[in-house]
Amino acid sequence: MADGRIAVGAALSEKLRILADAAKYDVACTSSGTARRGNGSGLGNCVAAGICHSFSGDGRCISLLKVLYTNECIYHCKYCVNRADNDIPRASFTPEELCRLTMEFYRRNYIEGLFLSSGVLRNPTYTMELIFETVRRLREDCGFQGYIHVKAIPGAAPDIIERIGYLADRMSINLEFPTAEGLRRLAPNKSRALILTPMRQIQNRSIACREELARYRHAPQFVPAGQSTQMIIGASGETDLQIMSVAQRLYDNFGLKRVFYSAYMQVNEDRALPALPGGPPLLREHRLYQADWLLRFYGFRAEELLSQERPDFDIRLDPKANWALRHLEQFPVEVNRAPYEMLLRVPGIGVKSARRIVQARRYGAVDFETLKRMGVVLRRACWFLLCRGKPLQPLRLEEGFLADILAETGGRVPPAGEERAFHQMTLFEAGLTLPEMEVLYGTEGRAVL
Amino acid sequence: MGQKAVLCCEESQEGIFTAVYDGWAGRYGHENVRLQVREEEDRELFSSYINVRTDAGKARKVSDTVRRRMGGRAYLDIARAALSWEADKGTAIYHTIVRGLSMADGFRVMQVLTDPYVCRVSALARAVAREADHLMGFARFSQLPGGVLYARIRPRNRVLPAIAPHFQDRLPGENWVIHDEGREEAAVHPAGGSWFLTDMEAGRGPDADRAGDAEREIEELWRGFCRSIALQERENPRLQAQMLPKRFRKYMTEF
Numbered sequence: 001m002a003d004g005r006i007a008v009g010a011a012l013s014e015k016l017r018i019l020a021d022a023a024k025y026d027v028a029c030t031s032s033g034t035a036r037r038g039n040g041s042g043l044g045n046c047v048a049a050g051i052c053h054s055f056s057g058d059g060r061c062i063s064l065l066k067v068l069y070t071n072e073c074i075y076h077c078k079y080c081v082n083r084a085d086n087d088i089p090r091a092s093f094t095p096e097e098l099c100r101l102t103m104e105f106y107r108r109n110y111i112e113g114l115f116l117s118s119g120v121l122r123n124p125t126y127t128m129e130l131i132f133e134t135v136r137r138l139r140e141d142c143g144f145q146g147y148i149h150v151k152a153i154p155g156a157a158p159d160i161i162e163r164i165g166y167l168a169d170r171m172s173i174n175l176e177f178p179t180a181e182g183l184r185r186l187a188p189n190k191s192r193a194l195i196l197t198p199m200r201q202i203q204n205r206s207i208a209c210r211e212e213l214a215r216y217r218h219a220p221q222f223v224p225a226g227q228s229t230q231m232i233i234g235a236s237g238e239t240d241l242q243i244m245s246v247a248q249r250l251y252d253n254f255g256l257k258r259v260f261y262s263a264y265m266q267v268n269e270d271r272a273l274p275a276l277p278g279g280p281p282l283l284r285e286h287r288l289y290q291a292d293w294l295l296r297f298y299g300f301r302a303e304e305l306l307s308q309e310r311p312d313f314d315i316r317l318d319p320k321a322n323w324a325l326r327h328l329e330q331f332p333v334e335v336n337r338a339p340y341e342m343l344l345r346v347p348g349i350g351v352k353s354a355r356r357i358v359q360a361r362r363y364g365a366v367d368f369e370t371l372k373r374m375g376v377v378l379r380r381a382c383w384f385l386l387c388r389g390k391p392l393q394p395l396r397l398e399e400g401f402l403a404d405i406l407a408e409t410g411g412r413v414p415p416a417g418e419e420r421a422f423h424q425m426t427l428f429e430a431g432l433t434l435p436e437m438e439v440l441y442g443t444e445g446r447a448v449l
Numbered sequence: 450m451g452q453k454a455v456l457c458c459e460e461s462q463e464g465i466f467t468a469v470y471d472g473w474a475g476r477y478g479h480e481n482v483r484l485q486v487r488e489e490e491d492r493e494l495f496s497s498y499i500n501v502r503t504d505a506g507k508a509r510k511v512s513d514t515v516r517r518r519m520g521g522r523a524y525l526d527i528a529r530a531a532l533s534w535e536a537d538k539g540t541a542i543y544h545t546i547v548r549g550l551s552m553a554d555g556f557r558v559m560q561v562l563t564d565p566y567v568c569r570v571s572a573l574a575r576a577v578a579r580e581a582d583h584l585m586g587f588a589r590f591s592q593l594p595g596g597v598l599y600a601r602i603r604p605r606n607r608v609l610p611a612i613a614p615h616f617q618d619r620l621p622g623e624n625w626v627i628h629d630e631g632r633e634e635a636a637v638h639p640a641g642g643s644w645f646l647t648d649m650e651a652g653r654g655p656d657a658d659r660a661g662d663a664e665r666e667i668e669e670l671w672r673g674f675c676r677s678i679a680l681q682e683r684e685n686p687r688l689q690a691q692m693l694p695k696r697f698r699k700y701m702t703e704f
């Protein structure tokens with residue numbers, strides 16, 4: 001939109017407003033996955049667990065300066081506010097401007113680094129060249145050692161992806177939709193092949209690079225914090241099973257570090273897109289993050305959690321409770337004898353507390369009081385546990401009864417449209433363990449020290 | 450059962466470790482020992498109160514023993530617990546050390562969470578680490594004329610020794626000061642040098658109001674960014690308050 005374009009030299013604050021606003025729909029703001037000591041001269045280091053520097057009004061972590069390089073996009077992704085035919089203010093940064101913002105924000109401890117995404121200016125390769133120049137300046141001219149996450153644009157030349165990968169900590173390419181059909185319909189300029197090709201390229205280059213590093217300690221690092229991706233939830237009619245199966249394949253076959261889920265937000269009126277009178281499907285997004293956590297840290301498989309017959313989660317219950325209620329024959333579990341893997345499957349027991357139980361019971365029997373001190377959410381767990389053969393109170397291993405107890409409304413299904421308020425209320429009352437909270441709000445598997 | 454012994458010591462790690470040393474040497478019977486790290490209103494009857502004078506030599510002996518017999522991880526937990534603001538930290542540390550030294554393999558002491566003192570030390574250490582983590586993210590520097598970066602904090606726990614090494618690694622070439630106003634002390638880092646702790650009264654730090662227009666411009670850019678990045682459709686002040694407790698906000702540029 002030529003008329004909406006911000007003139008070159010316009011106030012930096014105006015550009016920042018436009019290009020941060022345009023980037024806000026990207027979820028990942030984590031700075032984790034790289035540990036890098038400062039080099040004693042430049043500016044910055046990286047902490048493996050990542051650091052959250054602030055939380056915005058929506059409760060999401062602000063860790064990185066998350067902006068688009070430009071929103072002057074030539075593409076027509078139907079769901080995107082920046083699509084070429086939208087009449088909105090447009091702007092582009094210059095590499096100098098981005099370097100200045102990053103360095104000044106970083107010195108004041110506002111941020112961990114830069115998260116640079118972009119619309120498509122002229123063509124993908126041209127845009128990625130501008131991003132490369134920004135990142136190169138930051139690393140080489142400014143001596144910046146902090147975190148850099150670059151989002152690759154599908155269709156950019158392999159050569160430019162590779163050059164950026166040697167400077168960035170993390171790269172990501174948005175999968176956008178769980179099904180190829182959804183992608184074709186809603187992102188006409190993109191295709192599955194255009195997305196998976198660079199994903200594979202980054203994976204292969206990372207593996208090769210790790211091998212080189214094993215041989216030569218000073219071999220250059222390639223995307224040391226790995227790659228991630230993002231899917232939009234609730235815009236293309238997909239099932240939870242389709243989403244989780246895709247996520248599982250990405251973890252298994254593409255070595256992804258993280259898959260992010262983004263509840264679809266209606267920013268454009270378009271017949272191809274669903275109307276969402278109840279607001280974005282935030283509770284569903286929340287359930288998917290919980291399920292993703294189960295895949296990555298609890299040893300669950302997508303096909304255990306969901307099936308063709310029941311392809312969606314019961315949204316009232318967290319996915320682990322969902323699973324437990326369909327496998328009541330495996331309970332109750334004796335805390336003092338159950339294997340670690342089984343402890344992990346008990347609602348209310350997280351990775352940390354399962355580990356603590358296994359360690360502590362070597363030194364004496366664990367009772368319910370100890371479990372509580374270890375951080376087990378007894379309110380949920382007690383229905384599935386025995387300590388030295390005894391339950392905390394008489395057990396009733398019945399699906400209907402337990403569903404009411406474990407449901408996060410006390411049994412009430414939220415009517416459509418009320419989902420949002422419900423979501424906000426329950427996240428905290430639902431007995432989520434802290435790691436579960438953290439995966440949601442940005443710090444990504446950060447160890448509870 | 451012997452008489453209760455209350456060892457009154459300074460609340461620093463050195464003070465607590467000296468009390469551990471004296472408590473051990475005093476043969477009061479471990480089950481009778483309690484450490485008091487701050488003035489308390491009421492004194493218990495039938496307890497003898499012993500004033501402990503902090504002694505670097507005794508404290509070093511204790512820390513060497515802890516490191517040797519219980520390992521670096523346990524030492525780190527105990528050292529972190531000693532930074533806690535909670536008054537029972539001394540007693541919990543005392544009995545955790547007793548426990549560790551009574552075990553054949555003291556390196557596993559922090560796993561004995563069935564022991565309430567060990568469990569307490571572990572909880573205190575986590576709380577300190579958590580607040581230190583928070584402040585590694587939430588501390589905000591402003592640049593003063595002359596280029597010094599100055600941050601004010603008011604943490605519950607004494608986190609300065611826990612966060613200063615992180616900032617030294619991150620900002621090696623900067624002159625910076627992090628001022629714990631509640632404790633009236635500051636970590637000071639000269640560019641290219643090593644950080645150190647010093648007393649600094651609240652309100653007596655560098656004058657943050659002297660930061661000039663250039664600084665205000667950067668701060669305004671940051672505030673604008675924070676406003677733009679929030680999704681109105683997902684507004685959730687409660688979640689925000691949970692993740693970023695209000696007590697930190699007073700010193701944060703964007704609030």
Ligand code: SF4
Pocket residue numbers: 073074075076077080081082083084118119120
């Ligand atoms: S490429 Fe598509 S998703 Fe990206 S900015 Fe352009 S229109 Fe939006």
